[in-house]
Amino acid sequence: MTLQMSWVTLLWSMNAAACLTLAVVNLIVWLNARNEWGHLLFFAAAASASTIAILELLGMHAGSILEFSNLLRWAHVPYCVLIVSIVWFARIFMGAGRIWLAWTITGLRTVALLPNFLATYNLNYGQVTALKHIRLLGEDITIIEGKLNPWMSLGQLSSLLLLAYLLDASRTIWRRGEKRRALFFGGSLILFTLFAALDVVLVQMNVLQLPYMVSFAFFGIIVVMAYELSRDVIRASRLSRELRATEAGLRETQQRLSLAADAAHLGIWVRDLKKDEIWASENWRDLFGFTHTEELIFERILERMHPEDRAIFNQNFTKAISSDGHYETEYRLILPNGQMRWISSRGRVETNGGGAPKLLRGISVDITDRKRAELEVAQQRNELTHLTRVTMLGELSGSIAHELNQPLTAILCNAKAIGHLLDQERIDLGEIREALKDIVAEDKRAGEVIHRLRLLLTKGEVQFQPVDLNEIVEEVLKLVRVDLGRHGVTAQTELPPGLPKIDADRVHLQQVVLNLVLNAADAMANNPADSRALIVRTGHLKDEGLFLSVTDDGIGIAPEQLEKVFEPFYTTKSHGMGLGLSVCRTIVAAHGGKLLATNNPTRGATFRFVLPFVREVRA
Amino acid sequence: MTHRYGRFVSFLNVPISNESICLVDDDVSVLRGLSRLLRSVGLVNQIFSSPIQFIEYAKSHRVPVAVLDINMPEMNGLEVFKWLRSASMNSRVIFITGMNNPEAQATAIAQGAIAVFPKPCTDEAFLETIRAALADSRKYQE
Missing domain, CATH: 3.30.565.10 (Histidine kinase-like ATPase, C-terminal domain)
Known part of the structure; x- marks a missing residue:
């Protein structure tokens, strides 16, 4: 047998190569993101489709009935993997399809492998009668004739169930509001599945004097799946871009806020009650007369407060914890240099699950001028x-x-x-x-x-x-x-x-x-x-x-x-x-x-x- | 006859039980003071802190002299005076007032009051006026 470079060889080889490429790409994706099961299922489906294409091509150039029959027998393995992958792709990646149907199809397909390997020839033929040579696209190729294996009905039943499963899944996707997806993904898959099933039936019954061309139907299915996956990839990248933009926006907002806080002479502080730590912005330290490096201890801050105002401060604080956690208070500070300063402080108490205060955040602002005016x-x-x-x-x-x-x-x-x-x-x-x-x-x-x-x-x-x-x-x-x-x-x-x-x-x-x-x-x-x-x-x-x-x-x-x-x-x-x-x-x-x-x-x-x-x- | 009622009363020798000077002022403290002052000089008096009560009294008793406060909440002195005249009581009326109110004073005099004394009215002229009014009242009665 000489391998002639012709249209048939070219088409089937390209089909196989394309599927394999897509399979490898998605395998790499899955290896990098192990929880993206859609990519693994796609890899399995595409690799199987590629294998089927190769087996079909080899079949066309088979030299004997036995060779052809064996190729057909082995083709059922990738065929089974492909069907099962499609089923679970719809289930896992598209989130549609009935689980019991998915299992039934998986079971039937797997069970069908048994008579396939136990039979004299394969699942398709109970008896092969002749090897025929025909010309296709200017090339001599081999096809066979024979009697159908009664077990083949198992495969046909699973194909029917697959159609039902896909119909149902499409309906679910449609109802979910993703009409384009339902039409495109569901519709294409159903069409290609029908095509594959028809092809098998017609070829086997010798209605068509043509080789198996199931791999092209599968190629279509692979392309549709790839398209759906790629849309997902695009969406993910858009999301990540948006996220980056949001992050940048947040950073920008934060910077603007702290600028505004500085401009308004707002002192920002956070008190962690658990760790007994106090953090305060530089503005706050200036307000309360602490240096920028000094360690902040609550008792020392309280000491700066006017003695008459400490009770009110504590009262407001206690009230905040027992109510909605917000507090607002005004008090006087006596700075180390003896200067008096009016402070307005508002903040929020964050509590743990049990209601015990955990963290306090707030802002303080100098209201001495306002107080003086009010007094006047x-x-x-x-x-x-x-x-x-x-x-x-x-x-x-x-x-x-x-x-x-x-x-x-x-x-x-x-x-x-x-x-x-x-x-x-x-x-x-x-x-x-x-x-x-x-x-x-x-x-x-x-x-x-x-x-x-x-x-x-x-x-x-x-x-x-x-x-x-x-x-x-x-x-x-x-x-x-x-x-x-x-x-x-x-x-x-x-x-x-x-x-x-x-x-x-x-x-x-x-x-x-x-x-x-x-x-x-x-x-x-x-x-x-x-x-x-x-x-x-x-x-x-x-x-x-x-x-x-x-x-x-x-x-x-x-x-x-x-x-x-x-x-x-x-x-x-x-x-x-x-x-x-x-x-x-x-x-x-x-x-x-x-x-x-x-x-x-x-x-x-x-x-x-x-x-x-x-x-x-x-x- | 005790000395408390004074020489005047004993000199005139008239029964005093229904011949008391009537003092009308809503301020009880002022009334008590005035009453004591008058008694201390032998002027028998009755005190009324309410003009209404006084009018009730006057309906059944002769009132030779009435000393009326002008400003009283229930009924002012001028109104009491008006009633006394309308009831053709031949009472001599002397007004006292704690307020400088020339208008009211002029009205009082115009209506036939003997005098208007601003408080505090404790001098000899005040007492003398009361004595004269009392004498005048008795003379008229005789």
Whole structure:
């Protein structure tokens, strides 16, 4: 036999070579990534396809029936490997196909090898009758004729099952939404499988006077599989490119963040509670007055904190652990050089599974300037509050004089009476003693008036302490009663007894009530003499707080002015600066409430505010 | 007759039980002081810290002289005075006030009050005015 270089030899050899090349490439891939089973299965399939092509070519040039038959017998081995590889490729790589079908096909194919090797000839032929020579593409080739082996139905059954399996797998892929893949991968495989099966049947039944050309069907299958695999490779490389881009982006973001942190003078720190280690950025070290190389120990940091603020710091920290882990706190630092610095610190506590704190991260920032400004504003506000209070008391000079005049009158009466009693023949010591007792009591009363006035007149620091709201109302009404009376205004009260005490600044609250009462009286200045009553009410709003309202029967407020009245320098009076209500609102806000004005359904207006039990601490 | 009621009362020799000077002021301390002062000079008096109570009293008693505070929460002195006149009580009325309120003072005088004294009203003129008013009231009654 001379091997002629012809089309047949060329086509089959190229087929075998191409499959082998793809097989080797994928074997290398798999060797480098052992968990990529798709590549190993592909290698097995492609190597088998290559082998089948070679066996087919050899068969075409077989010299005897026996030679041909043996080649065919051996071709069943790669054939079996190829089918099984396709099945598991679909299963593992494409994630489709029924597992029981996959096993059935694998089993059938393997079992089919038995009759193949036990038979006289092979699985295909029970008896070979003749060796025939035909011409194909200008070349003399060998084909055989014979009787079919009944066991061949095993192979045909497995081919049918393979078709069913691929159909089902394609349907799954389609339903998954990968329609292109279902059509291309499933469709091609089904077509090529059909082609291979038909080829075998037609050749064996001598319908076609042609050699076996199954290897070309398999070549098609290999190409389709290779295509799917390569798409995967492309996708992987795109992903890795994207990942690289993301990484670069992250690095960039990180750099930008730390730049921003530096620019904003943010100090960043991390405290590892487990290792008892603290790391802090250079900015942070500058803020807290540590050198860039100094070891950071928590106790030493705590020492830098203002002693008054350490408790609050610890409180906030403990609260953070027990709640959502976020904390925010402001404290003062005393730097080694004695300088004071305000720090705002916010951070997060990371806990382990059991809830025990593990790691703390946070940022600290210098807020000294802001604090100074806030302090200045608070001071100015306090001064303004005081100024308006003093102005208001000035308007009340009549009342104040009266308040002092009453005890003074009583004292003088008693003193004069004592003088007269002493002039009498029989001195009534009992009466004198009573008079002296009254003098002492009245002196005390005058002293209290002066004390109250001094409290209202002096400019003190804001002091929150538990106060009785009703008591405050009564004191104010006592102070203004005479002035109100002079304007024909009567003050009624609805003060339910037993209100809980509330944290407030007594003087400031008195100022608010005083201001509201005087405004109410002013609003009724033009009312008929018998309808000038104002009502002061207080009450308890369940869990919320206490309310206070002052209702007048005056002209009311134009709807568009209801908010305007709280603006500074807004006034309807000929006297006054128009600061009263604006200051009142500020005071109420500092107590966590809001002073609001509404018009009554009938006549006049009501000013009302709520003092919450839980006061939001204002920064 | 005890000396406590003073020479004046004993001199006039009139029953004092229904002839008391009435002091009306919402401030009890001031009332106690005034009452003691008047007693110390023999002026018998009744004290009322509420104008309403006083009016109730006046409905059934003769009130020769009433000393009324102008500024009182329930009813001011001028209104009490108005009631006294409307009830044609022949009471002599003297006002006292802790406030400098010329308008009210002018009104009081215009309506026939004898005098308005600013607090603290403890001097001899005040007492003298009361004595004179009391005498005048008795003379009128006779």
